[in-house]
Amino acid sequence: MRGAIITMKSKSNSLLTLPAIVSVAVVTQVLFLATIFLSFIKWIVIRPDLGKSFAGIKNYVWIFKAPETYQIIGNTILITALSLTLCLILGFCFSLLLNRRFPLRKLCRMFVLIPFFMTPAVIGIIWKTLLLHPSFGITGYISQIYNSAPIDFFGQHAFISIIILIVWQWTPFFVLIILAGLQGVNPEMIESAQIDGASSIRILFQIKIPALRYHIQVATMLGMIFILKVFGLIYVTTRGGPGFTTTNLPYQVFKISYYKWDIGQAASYATLMVAMSLIIIMVMFNFIQKQIKRLEI
């Protein structure tokens, strides 16, 4: 190792980056190319008698003919958009509250952050059982006290419940970034604005929010990327149901892979998912490039 590093001084540095590039490229890019290839193949794992054959664009024709596909694409976008909006609003409110000086401030911050570091499996399970269960959860108990019919969260209101869970987990991430931004706002600017008689609402909209533009962008972009991939929460609570109401594209890829064992169709859905994310990545690309230029690594 030592020898290698000293010789590379005279030759090249590429040995340093090679292992990382190879392993990342194999797992992400080579495998994704394989997915694209498989999306043109007809292969059902549990029906070896049918064999494997080239299917052309038949898999894509199939998924675009299936009416649920449009619902699933809609779900993916709607879940992400609604959760992001709520996370942003709540994250902003929490950040403003937590940015003040008050006793036990650090403890409060910690309380808000905890859900972000929990695995989705636990989040889904405790909300589904302890909190929102129609007969034995806290909400069920409350409706019993008031003699009203318990709300069937993961049945009738599955879509909203999934969003509640995502928002609970991801708002802390927005708090982390926006709060860090608020702490960077120049206090002298706010003081002088106060002396000039500006109201706190005016200070919020004319000083704080413009100063936080970068942070809000970062939080929104990263949040979007992560929320698009949501799987665990859906898997442990609604299993994509009832019907297709809470199925998003990642869950659909899983379902086609492990219930239908149809390699080609699952790969087609996966490719569709990437195509959709790609549009978002393009937006991010411009954004990150700008930031990199600004920071000059």
Added chain:
Amino acid sequence: MIWTTSKKAGDSMITFLTYVFCLAWVFPVYYMVITSFKVEESVIPPSLFINKFTLDNYAIIFDKTIFSHIVNSVTVTVISVLLCLAIGLPAAYRIVFGKMKNPANLYFWFISTQLLPPCAVLVPAFLIMRWMNLLDTRTGLILIYVGIHTPLIVWMVTSFFKDIPIEILEAADIDGCSKWNAFLKIIFPLSKPGIISSALLTFVFIWNEFFFAVNLSAIKANTLPVYMASFMTQEGLFWAKLSAISTITILIPVIFGIISQKALVEGLTMGAVKG
């Protein structure tokens, strides 16, 4: 005078509201933890305090099965994090200090791989693992996790390396210090807190990873989150025990996450935001 008192009252109102909101946010976690110390019969009707404290739930769930899943989670996560560090640190080093022509391109390439949804590689990953007999093994999971999470290390550590003033390294170079020594004696000590935080956060992400864990393991290699999910469907309404397993599952990542939250902000926002 009246103005100041009303302002004070308003201030304490807002503080009070902050307490209410924060407690409401953490309530599910609190309720889960207290339920894990309740006797199974007293879980329903729900109560906000423990009426009869017991450690039985923990004693009962700590059998061989859960122990093997804890071992799975720890081995998979620790080995993956170490491997990510082993290949991610040199890459970050070269991006920052390696005098590359266009380091931003490589840096951005690493970040862009994070945007790929895991489901995009599931099908071939499954087929290859099946072909190599790696399904339901810890090795299989580790191989995937290293490929997926190395960019996170590069992404975060790069921003900590950038904080090191280049003048120190130039001075060391003039004094005849080899690059390897410069790394060990200057770069590593200066960026140690950042590297440790990045490692802890990668630990949290891998520990909590669910998609590949559930799809590429069945029984033997199940990590804790996957075991959790199957426990619910198999065991039904043993909620105190379910809460005990949940508490164990989140304990380490929550502690690590809280320790390293500042690094998350600095790292992911490319150093432009100091937490």
